[in-house]
Amino acid sequence: MAAKRAERLVNLVIALLSTRQYVTAARIRATVPGYEADDGSERADEAFKRMFERDKAELREMGVPLETGRTSAFDTEDGYRIARADYELPEIHLTGEEAAAVGLALRLWESAQMAGAAHSALVKLKAAGVDVDTSRSIPLQPRLDAGEPAFEPCYAAARDRRRLEFDYQRPDEDAPTRRHVQPWGVVAWHGRWYLVGLDLDRQAPRQYRLSRVVGTPKSTGPAGAFEPPADLDLADVVARQVGGDEQLVVIRARPGTAIGLRRHAVPLGPGDDGDDRLELRTTEPSALADQLAAYGADIVVEAPAAVRDAVIARLTRLATMGTTP
Amino acid sequence: MTQPGTTDRMTRLLALIPYLTARPQGVAVAEAARDFGVTDRQLRSDLELLWMCGLPGHGPGDLIDLSFEGERVRVTFTAGMVRPLRMTTDEAVALVVALRTLLELPGLAEREAVSTALAKVSTAAGHAADRVTPVAVSVDAHEEALSVVRDGLERKRALHLHYYVPTRDERTERTVDPMRLLLVDGKWYLEAWCRRVEGVRLFRLDRVDDVVVLEEPAAPPPQAHERDVDNGVYQPEPGSPAVRLRVSRRARWVADYYPVDSVAPLEGGGLAVTVRTADLAWARRLVASLGGEAVVVEPAGLAAEIAADARAALGRYGVDVQPTPSDAG
Numbered sequence: 001m002a003a004k005r006a007e008r009l010v011n012l013v014i015a016l017l018s019t020r021q022y023v024t025a026a027r028i029r030a031t032v033p034g035y036e037a038d039d040g041s042e043r044a045d046e047a048f049k050r051m052f053e054r055d056k057a058e059l060r061e062m063g064v065p066l067e068t069g070r071t072s073a074f075d076t077e078d079g080y081r082i083a084r085a086d087y088e089l090p091e092i093h094l095t096g097e098e099a100a101a102v103g104l105a106l107r108l109w110e111s112a113q114m115a116g117a118a119h120s121a122l123v124k125l126k127a128a129g130v131d132v133d134t135s136r137s138i139p140l141q142p143r144l145d146a147g148e149p150a151f152e153p154c155y156a157a158a159r160d161r162r163r164l165e166f167d168y169q170r171p172d173e174d175a176p177t178r179r180h181v182q183p184w185g186v187v188a189w190h191g192r193w194y195l196v197g198l199d200l201d202r203q204a205p206r207q208y209r210l211s212r213v214v215g216t217p218k219s220t221g222p223a224g225a226f227e228p229p230a231d232l233d234l235a236d237v238v239a240r241q242v243g244g245d246e247q248l249v250v251i252r253a254r255p256g257t258a259i260g261l262r263r264h265a266v267p268l269g270p271g272d273d274g275d276d277r278l279e280l281r282t283t284e285p286s287a288l289a290d291q292l293a294a295y296g297a298d299i300v301v302e303a304p305a306a307v308r309d310a311v312i313a314r315l316t317r318l319a320t321m322g323t324t325p
Numbered sequence: 326m327t328q329p330g331t332t333d334r335m336t337r338l339l340a341l342i343p344y345l346t347a348r349p350q351g352v353a354v355a356e357a358a359r360d361f362g363v364t365d366r367q368l369r370s371d372l373e374l375l376w377m378c379g380l381p382g383h384g385p386g387d388l389i390d391l392s393f394e395g396e397r398v399r400v401t402f403t404a405g406m407v408r409p410l411r412m413t414t415d416e417a418v419a420l421v422v423a424l425r426t427l428l429e430l431p432g433l434a435e436r437e438a439v440s441t442a443l444a445k446v447s448t449a450a451g452h453a454a455d456r457v458t459p460v461a462v463s464v465d466a467h468e469e470a471l472s473v474v475r476d477g478l479e480r481k482r483a484l485h486l487h488y489y490v491p492t493r494d495e496r497t498e499r500t501v502d503p504m505r506l507l508l509v510d511g512k513w514y515l516e517a518w519c520r521r522v523e524g525v526r527l528f529r530l531d532r533v534d535d536v537v538v539l540e541e542p543a544a545p546p547p548q549a550h551e552r553d554v555d556n557g558v559y560q561p562e563p564g565s566p567a568v569r570l571r572v573s574r575r576a577r578w579v580a581d582y583y584p585v586d587s588v589a590p591l592e593g594g595g596l597a598v599t600v601r602t603a604d605l606a607w608a609r610r611l612v613a614s615l616g617g618e619a620v621v622v623e624p625a626g627l628a629a630e631i632a633a634d635a636r637a638a639l640g641r642y643g644v645d646v647q648p649t650p651s652d653a654g
Contacts (some may be wrong), residue, residue: 088409236458293614315635318632320634
C-alpha cells in the first residue's frame, strides 16, 4: 500500500476513535490530512467521495467496526465513528507456558492455508503485551498441506455462510458434475482436506475431497443464508463417512511375504496349499485392492468376490504394460 | 491469503503503537522487526510514518511521539492508540483451530497450558470465535509410539525401532538418535539420525511397530541436519536415473505427492511425469499399486518386470494373459 494512503487511514482511525460523536464526511475531509481539499469544484468533490468510499471499505475489510449514524435529531446527514469498546482487543494475559503453546500451535499454519491470518493474530497478541516466543525450541513441528487451491473459496463461503457451487470429479465418474452446497466447514482429516456441507440437490449432508474440486468454487447469494446444525462436529462427519462400513477381506499369503498386510491382519491358520490365510479389515475396499495388486503373486484374494475381481482387473491392466503403446 | 510471516502493512501500523505501549521500557528495533516478521528497514519506515500521524488538528501535541535511545524505541504519546484491533474471524479461526489441534495430540506434556490458553484466547477473540468454527483439523494419532518417541526426545535418549519399510516389504530393526517430531499432512514423522544407514531419515510413526527408549544418550553427529519439509517429505534425488510415467487423470495426485522432475499434460487429462530415483523397487511398487492408472515409459525393463509380476499373479487366479506383441492389431 502506498505510504500516503496508509498514513491517511491511520489518521482516519485515530480521528474516529478519539470522538464519541458521529463525524460527517465533510468534517473528516477538513480535519484528516490526505484528502482532496474542498476548492468548491465538482471534480474535487468527486475525487474525495471516491477516495473516502475506498477507505471505508478497506477499514471494514480489516475488521475495523466503523459505525454510521447521527449524534442528534438535528443532524442533517449521517456521520461516522469507531466505538472504542468494539475496536479494542479485550485484555488477555497468558502465562509463559500458555504463550509458548500459542506459538507452537500457530506453527501448524506455517506455509499452509491460514498462514497470513495466523501471523496477524500473533502480531495482535504481541501488541496486547503477550510475549509469544516462537523460537522456543520444542522438537515438534506441526504443519499442514499448503497446496489446495479450493481451500480459500470453500473456507470463505463457510465463514460467510454463503451458498457454494463447484464442479466435482469423482474418481469413478468420467466427467465432473456440478454441485450446489451449503458449506458448513472445511476439515483436514488425517492429512486430506474435505469440504463438509448440505448437498442441496440431494438434500443430505455430504463431504467432498478438495483435491477433486475442478476449477474455482463460486459462492452465490447473500451472506448468512443458512445456519449449520448447532451440534455440528466437522471432523466427526468426515470420520463417519471415511471410516464407513468395515468390510472383511480374506487372503492367502505365501509364508514370509506380505509383511505389510500381516501388520494389521488376523491370522486364520494355514490354507490347503500351505499359504497363510489372513483376515483383513477395510473401510476403503478400492484402496485395499490397489495395495493387494502391488503384492503380485505373493497373495491371492479369497473373498469377497468384489475385492477379488477388483484385484484381477488391476492385474490384467498391469499385465499388458510395456506391450501396448 | 497473505504470504506467511508477513502482515499486511495496515494491520502492522495499527498494532505497532499498542505493541510499544505494552513495553514501556522500550524495545530494540531489531527485536520489534522480528516480532512483526519484517526487516529492520521496513520497521523503521513504519515508525517514521506513524510519527506523522495523530489526532485531528495535527499540532505538535497531537502527533504520535516516539523516543529513540540508541537502538531502542519507546512511545511517549499514543494519540489514543493503546490497544490492538480485535481479532478478525480468520485470525480467531487460525488461533482456535491450531490450539484445538494441539490438544488432540496424545502424550502432550503441555496439555494443561494449551487448554487454558485456548479458553483465554477464545474469550479475547469474542464473537469472532463464538460461531461454529468453519475449520477443523484431525490428525492420525498413533498414541503409543508418539508418547514413547516424545519421551526419548525430551530426555535426549537414543531409540530402538522396529520399523516397517513398505518399498521392500520388510521389517527392520535399528537404533536412531532422535532429532524432532514432525506433523506433515496429518501424519507424524520422527526425524532421526539412523546409525544403520548413517544418515538422517524420516520415520513415519504408523510404520513403527515397536519403539523403546534406550539408556544411552542421543548423539546425532554434527553432519545431521534437519530437512526442509516445506515441499513434502520426499526429497528429489537429482543425480538418479529418470523414471518416466504416463499417469491417468485419476492418478494425477502422484505429481503432487512425490517430487517430480517434470510434468506435462496429456490428452484426456493425464500427465507425463518424470521422477528421479535410485530405488527402482519403490517405483515398481508405486506403479503396481496404481493398478494400471500409470504406465512406465522408461526404463522399459521396469515396465516388463511389472507386467511379468502381474501375469504371474493372474496365474494364481487361473487367468491367463499372454503378452501381446506391441505391433499386434
